[in-house]
Amino acid sequence: MTTLGLYHPATSPLHRLPAGPKLAVTAAAIVALTLWINRPWQVLPVAAAVAGLYAVAHIPVRLAVVQLRPLLWMLAFIAVFQIVVAGGERAVVVCGSLLLAVALAALVTLTTRVTDMLDAILTGLGPLRRVGVDPERVGLVLVMTIRCIPLLGELVTQVSDARKARGLGFSLRALVVPVVVGALRAADAMGEALSARGVDD
Secondary structure (H helix, E strand, O other): OOOOOOOOOOOOHHHHOOHHHHHHHHHHHHHHHHHHOOOHHHHHHHHHHHHHHHHHOOOOHHHHHHHHHHHHHHHHHHHHHHHHHOOHHHHHHHHHHHHHHHHHHHHHHHHOOHHHHHHHHHHHHHHHHHHOOOHHHHHHHHHHHHHHHHHHHHHHHHHHHHHHHOOOOOOHHHHHHHHHHHHHHHHHHHHHHHHHOOOOO
């Protein structure tokens, strides 16, 4: 099983922090870093701070790398596009900000149980019942999103490993098509499971 996005048990201060404040601080931090980082050099101090948080949380280096590895393909394409359109400095800013935002989000999932996150979200969305929002349904969507991220990462890894085992070179089409097909099959399976449980309205 992939370790992407899965809770990593520990007794660090970040693990003991309640899910609600942790989610709120993380969201604010992601917004702040995307607004603050305007120069390539600014990526470095933020990256050092994020690495420090991983160290405080006692997250192994290998596990931290696993969280970011599925993002590298997308970052490569974004970097090429940014270099062509806006130059190398902008590519560093955009890709660095995205990488750090994902690292912060991954740190939350590594240090927070999914049930705790759901409880915090349901509590926070409770007052919105008055305007027709269903917190339980929103929570279900979030759980499925959290689960689908590692599933997609695992699909990409499986397809890439299978191509390497056959001695095939890199081909974007040969990578994307099997991943899309696998994702659609997984979505169908999830839909059938939800329908069987009565979540089909």
